[in-house]
Amino acid sequence: MSNFDDKLAQHISGISKEKQPERDLWRGIELGITSQQGDASQDDASSSTVTSKQWMAIAASVCLVIVLWFAAPFAFKAEESRSDGYALIDAMSMQQQQQVNSLLASYESTTALTEDWQEQLKELDDAADVIKAALKDDPDNSALIKMLHHVYQQQIALIERVHAPKWQQI
Structure with missing residues (x-):
């Protein structure tokens, strides 16, 4: 044993076994x-x-x-909340229809560059109807709303390209 161990053992043996309060x-x-x-x-x-x-x-x-x-x-009432959510889609559709009618009226005297543009417009209209039907079930679906907006933009672009192409505007 070392010197430290000896001193420790000596101190331990010097401590009384009982502690009095x-x-x-x-x-x-x-x-x-x-x-x-x-x-x-x-x-x-x-x-x-x-x-x-x-x-x-x-x-x-x-x-x-x-x-x-x-x-x-x-x-x-679920039906009322669903119709409130669909009010935006109805407003978008009405605005689109007014814009398309306005464009068609302004280009009425202009001859179209292609003959099948009305079929293409009908296809885009059918696509919009399918998206609106899906939006009736889920009127808050932002992806479907963006798709509908994109279809509406394509309709307007089609009418403008057919009646007033950019190469004629120069």
């Missing part, structure tokens, strides 16, 4: 027991209050859920 502990124990008994009687009363409050909260929550369960179908 510096003051009388029974008085503190007695006070602790009596205060716990008083607290226990108060805890019983407060725990019953907490329990009754919990039951009242649960009952109120159940009543609220029942009221919402029966009132929800009347307050939130």
Whole structure:
């Protein structure tokens, strides 16, 4: 063993095996027991209050859920919200139709460069109808709205290209 180990063993053997308290502990124990008994009687009363409050909260929550369960179908009508979401598509369609009619009226005296442009316009119109049918089921689908907008842009571009190509505008 080293010198440190010898000193450590000597100190350990010099320590007494029993530790005596510096003051009388029974008085503190007695006070602790009596205060716990008083607290226990108060805890019983407060725990019953907490329990009754919990039951009242649960009952109120159940009543609220029942009221919402029966009132929800009347307050939130799925058809109305679906038609509100579809109002944007209806407005887009009306604006597109007005724009197409306006363009066709302005190019009425101009001869078209091709003969099948009305068939192409009809195909684009059919594509728009298919997209609008899909939007009736999901009016908030942004991808479908973008597709519809793109089809409408193609319709306008077709009418302008057929009646007033860029090479004639110079």
